[in-house]
Amino acid sequence: MVRVAAERLPAMLRSGGPEREAASEELRDLLLRAALAYLVRQQYPVEAFGADSYTSIAEDYAQEAFVIILRQLDTYRGDCRFTTWAYRIIINLIADEMRRRCWRRRPLPEDTEVYPRRRASVAENDVAALAERRALWQLIDAIIQQELTPRQRAALVGRLFEEKPLIVLADELGTNKDNVYKLLHDARKHLKRALQARGISAAEALGVERRCS
Amino acid sequence: MSTEENILQGGQSGDMDEDRAFRRLVRSVDLTQDEEIDCTTCLEQVPVYVDRELAGADVAKELPELHLHLALCGDCFEEYEALRDLVELDVSGDLPDTATLLEQLDGRNEA
Structure with missing residues (x-):
């Protein structure tokens, strides 16, 4: 794949024909790698997603982010790198979904007190x-x-x-x-x-x- | 105040107790301002914050409202940290290719 410089991506995505196709291919690849890198970092188990493989998870999120990015392209103001702007979108997509899923999968606490008990961390003589x-x-x-x-x-x-x-x-x-x-x-x-x-x-x-x- | 120190982080998971909750609460009350930006505004601006920070700018002075939100909101802080690390990898040319990342994930899953 011929790499496209990141700063050219917004203009190429707004254009038509082969330029847009090349930019789309590059952006999809970047989003896929961003999704996988985020999954490596967060260490979410593959089962938490209800999926068989990390590939399918990353591809699904990359596609969803790609659609959002195209839809929101006109809101990109150029005050940061285009890739930083795009990575923020895919991280947010995965993060919120994972928070929901991991909260449902968390071990249940042994008691149901609203305020957990205080441990004896204060010196007794104080x-x-x-x-x-x-x-x-x-x-x-x-x-x-x-x-x-x-x-x-x-x-x-x-x-x-x-x-x-x-x-x-x-x-x-x-x-x-x-x-x-x-x-x-x-x-x-x-x-x-x-x-x-x-x-x-x-x-x-x-x-x-x-x-x- | 440093964004390295979000008040909702820094403890061990499952180690929640009144001491830590009390400390968090008092620190968050201490930082509270009359006007604060919400999570949507924070996440819209966080790419600028990350790029400026990686360029060596004093982001606490340039973007004080965002800096404060990151200190008070653990979820936004988590996404900011992940974005900063990802951009750092990308800019330095160290973001691995798809095959390498999948090897890392599959290797971890099998371990």
Whole structure:
């Protein structure tokens, strides 16, 4: 295959005839390699995709990304390499699908507590620091329970305590990732202001945390 | 703040406990700004961020809103890191061909 310089790809894809064909062939090859390189990096087992081989997985994602890229070609502004722009699209396609699938395949926890138990990582003789931290934690917990909306609370607890991917939370809350991020942002803003209203800055809270680390 | 340190990363999977959750929460509250960009905006701009970063630019100063989002959003940070590593390989001419990548994947699957 005759290689096409990456910076020529957008113009060639917009043209017709043999130039467009050559550019399409080059882009498909780049996307296929990008998909495979991402799979190598992430170490997703082939079974997680419900597929027989990595080849078929990579080819499917490369084709899907190729269609999206052609559809969105006019939004490429030329402020980055064309290949960087294209690779972002295929990585995002695979990443969100894998987060969904891997979350479904995860081992179930042994208990179902909302907040996991604290381990004994604080020196037992550091009683004052421990008490200060416990008081702060109780305050934050009360704000989360009493002042956040149910959806803000679900997003915050799901993300920070249960480590759910945004796409999984979006599915559960019947919305999209941007709206989940907005819920998290609003929850953080509320916590920041609520702490400030009680005379505690986040920096001071971090100081308490550091004394207990 | 460094994008090498996303607050949702850095712990062992399955090692979740109140200590770590508490630390994450307090750090994320500390970083919180009144206005923040969403994930779609972040991912649209992240190719520019990656290319500028690999060119040696001070991306924290050039793209501060994106830099902040990457510190606060573990999922976007993960995709940013993967993109940066892929582009680095590509630009240096070290992105393996299809056959080599498949050998790596199949070898790992059989191991």
